[in-house]
Amino acid sequence: MVGLSLKRFLLLAVSCVLGSDALFFREFSSTLTQYERLLRNPEGLAYDVPTSSLSAEYDFIVVGAGSAGSVVANRLTEVPNWQVLLLEAGKDEVLLSDMPVFSAHFQLTDFNWGYRTQPQDGACLGFVDRRCAWPRGKGMGGSSILNYMIYTRGHPRDYDGWEQMGNPGWGWKDVLKYFLKSENAKDDLAKSPFHSTGGYMDVERLRFRTPVVDAFIKGSKEMGYEQIDYNSGNLNGFSRLQVNQRKGRRCSASKAFIRPIRHRPNLHVAKEAQVTRVLINPETKRAFGVEFFRHNRWHAVRARKEVILSAGAIDTPKLLMLSGVGPEGHLRDLNLPVVRDSPGVGQNLQDHVTTSAVLFTINDTVLLKEDRLARLEPFAQWLTQGRGPITIAGGVEGLGYIRTPVAKTEEDYPDIELMFIAGSLNTDPGTVVRRSMGVSDEIFDTVFKPIVPVDTWSLWPMQLRPNSRGWVKLKSKNPLAWPIMSGNYFADPHDLDIIVEGIKFAVQLSRTAALQRFNSTLHDIPLPGCVEFEFNSDEYWRCAVRHLTTTVYHQCGTAKMGPDTDPEAVVDPQLRVHGIKGLRVVDASIIPRIPAAHTNAVCFMIAEKASDLIKSAYRK
Numbered sequence: 001m002v003g004l005s006l007k008r009f010l011l012l013a014v015s016c017v018l019g020s021d022a023l024f025f026r027e028f029s030s031t032l033t034q035y036e037r038l039l040r041n042p043e044g045l046a047y048d049v050p051t052s053s054l055s056a057e058y059d060f061i062v063v064g065a066g067s068a069g070s071v072v073a074n075r076l077t078e079v080p081n082w083q084v085l086l087l088e089a090g091k092d093e094v095l096l097s098d099m100p101v102f103s104a105h106f107q108l109t110d111f112n113w114g115y116r117t118q119p120q121d122g123a124c125l126g127f128v129d130r131r132c133a134w135p136r137g138k139g140m141g142g143s144s145i146l147n148y149m150i151y152t153r154g155h156p157r158d159y160d161g162w163e164q165m166g167n168p169g170w171g172w173k174d175v176l177k178y179f180l181k182s183e184n185a186k187d188d189l190a191k192s193p194f195h196s197t198g199g200y201m202d203v204e205r206l207r208f209r210t211p212v213v214d215a216f217i218k219g220s221k222e223m224g225y226e227q228i229d230y231n232s233g234n235l236n237g238f239s240r241l242q243v244n245q246r247k248g249r250r251c252s253a254s255k256a257f258i259r260p261i262r263h264r265p266n267l268h269v270a271k272e273a274q275v276t277r278v279l280i281n282p283e284t285k286r287a288f289g290v291e292f293f294r295h296n297r298w299h300a301v302r303a304r305k306e307v308i309l310s311a312g313a314i315d316t317p318k319l320l321m322l323s324g325v326g327p328e329g330h331l332r333d334l335n336l337p338v339v340r341d342s343p344g345v346g347q348n349l350q351d352h353v354t355t356s357a358v359l360f361t362i363n364d365t366v367l368l369k370e371d372r373l374a375r376l377e378p379f380a381q382w383l384t385q386g387r388g389p390i391t392i393a394g395g396v397e398g399l400g401y402i403r404t405p406v407a408k409t410e411e412d413y414p415d416i417e418l419m420f421i422a423g424s425l426n427t428d429p430g431t432v433v434r435r436s437m438g439v440s441d442e443i444f445d446t447v448f449k450p451i452v453p454v455d456t457w458s459l460w461p462m463q464l465r466p467n468s469r470g471w472v473k474l475k476s477k478n479p480l481a482w483p484i485m486s487g488n489y490f491a492d493p494h495d496l497d498i499i500v501e502g503i504k505f506a507v508q509l510s511r512t513a514a515l516q517r518f519n520s521t522l523h524d525i526p527l528p529g530c531v532e533f534e535f536n537s538d539e540y541w542r543c544a545v546r547h548l549t550t551t552v553y554h555q556c557g558t559a560k561m562g563p564d565t566d567p568e569a570v571v572d573p574q575l576r577v578h579g580i581k582g583l584r585v586v587d588a589s590i591i592p593r594i595p596a597a598h599t600n601a602v603c604f605m606i607a608e609k610a611s612d613l614i615k616s617a618y619r620k
Contacts, residue, residue: 045092046140046254046262046269051294054268057302058085060614061290062310063275063319065090066142067603068587068610069310070253071182074200075611077267084267085301086258087292089274090139097145098249099382101373103394104436106146107135115314115482116438117470123353123489125529126547127438132487135436135553136312140271141252143312144600147553148394149243149250151203153179153605154597156233157413165592166563167573170609172233178608179231179601189242194232200256201604202246206397207387210366212457212518213240213397216420219512220400230399235414235596238400243393244600248386253604270294276479278307278323280339280580287323287583293480305618309585310607313555316589317346317472318483320559320570325580334477340579344568348557349470350594351487352417352462353495356437357527357544358503359424359458360510362518367455368395370428395421401596404501406494409465414596416502417462418509419552424458426451437550447525456523459509461502462552464596467492472558489549500541507536554599559589574617575610586610 062073065088073086090111097106106112112135119130127133137143156172163171185195186204195203217227220238228237244251261267273294279302280287289302309316320326324339326346331338365372368389372378381388398420407415425434426448434444470488475481490496510520526535530543562569564578571590577583586607588599595602 044259044262046258046267048271049268051270051273051297051299054085054270054301055083057289057304058083058268059303059305060084060308061301061303061306062086062308063290064088064142064310064312064315064587065140065254065258065269066137066310066312066587067144067253067600068607069308070141070257071604071607072308072310072586072611073267073269074257074261075608076614077261077264079615080266082266082305086267086269087273087275087290088140088269088271090137091271092140093145093252093254097252099390100149100243100245100248100250100393101368101390101395103146103148104433107436108432111137111139112146113138113314115485118484118486120486120488122491123487123546123549125549126440126443126527127549128440131438132549132551133436133438134314134485134551134555136314140258141254143553144244144253145250147600148396148598149245149600150393150396150399150598151231151242151244151601152399152597153231153601154595155235155413157410158593158595158597162561162592166566167561167592169573170561175605175609178605181608182601182604192229194229200260201244201253202251202256203242204245204247206241206243206393207245207248207391208389209240209397210368210389210422211364212362212367212422212515213420215514215517216398216400216509218514219509222512222514223509225400225402230401235401236403236412238398240398241393241396245391245393248382248388248391273299274480275311275319276322278309278319278583280323280325280583282324282337282339284581285340285579286581303582306582306584306614309583309589310587313349313558313588314472314483314485316585316587317558318474320345320577320585321474322477322479325577330473334474336474336477340577342570342578344560344570346472346558347469348560348568348592349472349485349487349555350466350557350591351470351489352464352466352552352554352594353487353489353499354419354460354462354550354552355499355503355545355548356425356458356460356550357541357548358461358506359426359456359523360515360520361451361523362455362457362520364518365455367457368392368423368427369455370432392422395423395427397422402502402505404498404505406497406501408494415464415498416505417464417596418502418506419460419462421458421460424448424456426454426456439548442528443547446528447523450525451523457520459506460550460552461499461506463495463498463502466495466594468495469557487551487555490546496542496545499545500538503541503545504538552598554588554594556588556591556594556599559585560592561590562592574613584610584614
């Protein structure tokens with residue numbers, strides 16, 4: 001799939017169904033070409049400034065055009081006399097990323113950094129080399145070009161907890177307005193007091209539903225749960241999905257925040273420009289620019305006011321360490337100069353994990369299957385109306401929030417999110433979904449291959465408040481080398497217990513009358529490596545989760561926000577790096593404790609608030 005244009009992808013897909021109908025191929029190709037011209041980039045792409053045309057100095061340099069960096073570049077250029085440079089290691093999005101159901105396909109392209117964790121004994125055992133895949137976006141829009149577009153904010157207690165950890169101004173009452181500032185809600189959400197309109201980022205409900213997601217909601221009602229708006233602050237209940245889409249097409253951070261302002265004269269965007277370190281004066285401890293690698297050459301550019309790191313929870317700590325800010329012992333081991341001993345850089349890594357081991361067969365043909373998607377009808381419906389199964393966000397249709405019997409959270413705070421998925425690893429014959437996750441041949445061939453022709457749905461129980469902590473470290477002083485990383489999943493065994501309780505709830509839910517209408521049946525071929533345990537026992541599920549440990553791509557916390565009295569804190573509540581002038585971090589790295597949210601919307605909020613903090617500081 002690397003480098004494959006959507007046009008070519010569609011032609012290949014349709015050819016599987018329609019054979020050698022040359023006349024259709026010509027008509028389809030002509031229609032698609034017109035569509036690409038008219039609709040692919042309705043706002044137009046940001047101009048890619050050649051290196052020779054870049055200024056030697058800018059007021060602000062923003063590193064990374066992802067969910068946070070795109071917002072910061074937009075908001076800072078609202079000040080006309082501030083010159084802003086946005087540096088992005090990747091390139092522009094392509095049409096395939098607009099198609100929500102193909103998120104897993106897009107993760108197999110070079111728009112993904114392709115990171116994989118270090119092997120660990122207690123997790124990811126069923127993946128190739130026992131390493132979990134951590135997809136991270138490399139392109140305009142960052143990870144918002146390959147995520148599942150799920151829009152959630154979390155629980156008010158999350159942000160009140162941040163404030164109680166020594167971060168004034170980050171409580172729920174303070175951050176809610178920044179969630180609303182970004183949002184441009186559609187349909188019935190536009191009339192809700194919990195949503196807003198007029199922001200850059202579109203939020204809408206999925207524009208297609210399978211009948212089984214309706215049964216998922218009805219089944220939850222049978223079990224005593226309400227249907228809720230999970231972005232209202234109330235997180236106990238079930239709902240169909242809210243997504244960052246625009247009329248059934250992915251609304252990435254770049255599409256939302258950069259393309260509409262591409263003509264601002266005070267914004268320069270340099271694509272395929274990988275920042276390799278921040279330039280810091282070791283005497284004054286002041287950041288004064290960055291070094292970057294572009295088109296096989298090294299370059300440097302200066303910042304008059306600040307360098308802002310928005311490279312994400314993996315690459316931001318990597319850049320800090322390459323720049324001499326990090327754990328002193330680790331830097332010295334790699335023969336890197338130490339500008340600031342900051343033990344928390346790369347530590348405190350948190351992630352939401354789940355499992356893809358729980359799936360149910362049905363006696364109908366109404367869910368997602370590759371051969372049904374590779375037909376003319378769904379493509380035509382999406383191209384002309386922005387509707388149909390191609391709008392489903394990577395297969396996810398609904399969310400539910402429950403508090404398990406082993407919960408240690410407050411009564412109003414759930415500890416599991418259940419993601420309803422209109423398919424599973426058998427949605428295709430092992431060519432895409434399992435490859436994007438890295439599932440081993442043995443597991444796929446044993447458990448999923450026998451039911452490739454069968455319709456299945458799955459529930460992924462995502463643990464909301466993990467206690468385990470991972471890390472990111474440098475592999476070498478080579479700035480172009482991958483860092484090494486570990487989720488350290490289930491270091492606290494309670495994290496595993498919570499997921500097992502979520503699985504048991506999912507099995508109960510499958511037995512409700514609403515889901516039994518489809519004869520929902522738990523798929524009971526045991527995983528290799530877990531056959532010694534009785535299927536459907538707690539011991540079996542613990543083993544299954546350790547084998548099919550599935551990340552939800554919410555890595556965060558590796559440049560923790562906190563007061564200078566916190567030895568792990570990397571940035572202060574203004575997001576300024578402790579001990580270094582002119583350097584801020586604005587992305588998921590700063591999160592001190594992971595919220596009960598898919599972190600894309602949280603990054604928008606962080607960046608909106610950070611932009612106001614920066615404006616306030618310099619206007620004084």
